[in-house]
Amino acid sequence: MSIFLGLLHHPVLNRLGEVGSTAVTNVDIHDLARAARTYGVQTFFIVTPIDLQQMLVGRVLKHWTEGPGAERLPTRSEALKRADVVDSLDTAIANIERDTGQTPEIIVTGANLREGVQTFASVREHLQDSDRPALLLFGTGHGLAPGVIERADIRLPAIESPQEVQGYNHLSVRAAVVIILDRLFGVYE
Amino acid sequence: MSIFLGLLHHPVLNRLGEVGSTAVTNVDIHDLARAARTYGVQTFFIVTPIDLQQMLVGRVLKHWTEGPGAERLPTRSEALKRADVVDSLDTAIANIERDTGQTPEIIVTGANLREGVQTFASVREHLQDSDRPALLLFGTGHGLAPGVIERADIRLPAIESPQEVQGYNHLSVRAAVVIILDRLFGVYE
Numbered sequence: 001m002s003i004f005l006g007l008l009h010h011p012v013l014n015r016l017g018e019v020g021s022t023a024v025t026n027v028d029i030h031d032l033a034r035a036a037r038t039y040g041v042q043t044f045f046i047v048t049p050i051d052l053q054q055m056l057v058g059r060v061l062k063h064w065t066e067g068p069g070a071e072r073l074p075t076r077s078e079a080l081k082r083a084d085v086v087d088s089l090d091t092a093i094a095n096i097e098r099d100t101g102q103t104p105e106i107i108v109t110g111a112n113l114r115e116g117v118q119t120f121a122s123v124r125e126h127l128q129d130s131d132r133p134a135l136l137l138f139g140t141g142h143g144l145a146p147g148v149i150e151r152a153d154i155r156l157p158a159i160e161s162p163q164e165v166q167g168y169n170h171l172s173v174r175a176a177v178v179i180i181l182d183r184l185f186g187v188y189e
Numbered sequence: 190m191s192i193f194l195g196l197l198h199h200p201v202l203n204r205l206g207e208v209g210s211t212a213v214t215n216v217d218i219h220d221l222a223r224a225a226r227t228y229g230v231q232t233f234f235i236v237t238p239i240d241l242q243q244m245l246v247g248r249v250l251k252h253w254t255e256g257p258g259a260e261r262l263p264t265r266s267e268a269l270k271r272a273d274v275v276d277s278l279d280t281a282i283a284n285i286e287r288d289t290g291q292t293p294e295i296i297v298t299g300a301n302l303r304e305g306v307q308t309f310a311s312v313r314e315h316l317q318d319s320d321r322p323a324l325l326l327f328g329t330g331h332g333l334a335p336g337v338i339e340r341a342d343i344r345l346p347a348i349e350s351p352q353e354v355q356g357y358n359h360l361s362v363r364a365a366v367v368i369i370l371d372r373l374f375g376v377y378e
Binding site for chain 2: 027030031034035037038039040075076078079119120121157159160161162163164165168169170171172174175178179182183185186187188189
């Protein structure tokens, strides 16, 4: 089981339902790198096609892995060493192929995904037995563009409210990622 | 089952292990209000003894529940209506007593909590059958002060890495809260 995580800033939907790009959020980098480290994700890809955003993320990562941040907060450094910034989903996939020698299985989820989904329990079991790398993708903004959903090998259901609560599916992408990592890889009694 | 959530900015530990206060973080307010709404939390208390911080949080909440934010993003408004800012844990408890007529059972967790803990499964089951309100407490900074831990009726274990991953327990408080809400109240296959 080797797990990769990708946070896409393009192609994602905006609030009008159009395909576009979002800006990288600093707290996403930190929170998701820490969660990736906790659950044993090999590389957390921050995906943005925008040069200036790539440079910005590169500077943040350098600050915490080689710069003053690394000395001040070594646990943060340990998490951010697993983060990487790439220009596209294809580059993330190519990097995984380079590092593992295999094409990753793509797993997606989204607040509106209800069709063709597998259960968390079945995907969890599948990943434990799998020799193939897996790439979990999440979209910022209003979620992954349809073209990304179509490339997926596995679809996870949306995170739903418990039945006795009136439904609400507007979690932050940060929350959705950590909940799904815990559902797929968390171990507790 | 009536569930309350409290995010404490005092009394919490700083990185030297001393009891102190932290500043409120805007993203905590949004992410945790959205998660609270998703999982059916009745009120999310943001606890800070600092007047100016209370005013700041009050302004943020007002913007999203009555101001321009409410119209622009009604789903955010729906979540932030459940958030409230109070000066102390005692005030949060007093508000719960006023609203429910009962003293809440206090539930705590923390990255270093290993002694006297109950399993997530047993606490989940207990809460489903309970007629008493429950107040889940989380500490910002380096976690809840010992005085708060001592007041708890129930302790939950720390969120641990899976066994095959070298241990790491430095999740953000945002991540810890949503993972624990999902472990206690999440329903999925």
